[in-house]
Amino acid sequence: MVTKITTEIHIENNYYLSSKNNNNAIDLAGIDTIPLSEWFDTWLNALDDSLPQANGYELSLRFTSDREIATFNNQYRQKNQPTDVLAFAALESEVVSPLELTEFLYLGDIVISLDTAYRQAKEQHHSPVTEIAWLASHGLLHLLGWDHPDDYSLKKMWQKQAILLKLVEITD
Template identity: 40%
Template sequence: MSIDVLNETDARVDEVELVDLARYVMVEMRVHPQAELCLRLVDEPTMAVLHEKWMDLPGPTDVMSFPMDELRPGRDGETPMEGVLGDIVLCPSVAARQAHEAGHAPAEELLLLTTHGILHLLGYDHAEPEEEKEMFDLQRQLLLTFLAGRPSA
């Protein structure tokens, strides 16, 4: 798997942990081992421009996902498609505020948002209550199993 991290901010981010998480989620979701993913960290003005351009919503947001080859999770007995999964754009300063409000560390919020973004790239959504439950349950399971498997856990 090719996972690139482009940190265009002054935020101190554990890029290795972001890559480890992304790789873990992609393996668990049976994404092709040669799939490509880019994680881009941007400041609030940049995120606000992207948010308005692509979602027609004002101001910065925490995470946006831009799928490329519309890859989907692998299924039993099927060979997953090879290609570019897409780009996830994260805004560390928005994530930090959300982490403070939720009572956890900004690094944990970035891990959550990365997991969320990958699931969006794989076709998951949360527009309807049933979709939200499925996506958020899967997101929680993936993040908790990743965190439990870390050496520091």
């Protein structure tokens, strides 16, 4: 069903970890080599049965710092702390019928803190690319209506994420 996925990538310039130690600077050069659009296209094709019908899908992906994501987290979730990923779904209301669609269906926005992603990658003993994939797939599932209000729901979501990651050849 998916004919094209458009992914808008925002990367801050001169990005550094919140830490004052410059030895912890994040090298963003590798971010450009991550096949994010291909990942989302693969994932959306795999999730096709659960998607509203559309000519294509669009989402926005923003990489940011702990400082900025904490601002968003406080503003939208009333939690005054950084988090790893936030998703702002555009599909909260009913979707127009496929016959009326002439544009791509906008799914929403995903925001990932690179500070937290790199920290979690180190804690989990896997690469930052694996962590970014994990967070991006988690954000996508949120855009599509998945939630985890309890441990059971969270485990189901993690299982779905593991399946999505295998599709893009990321295993850990």
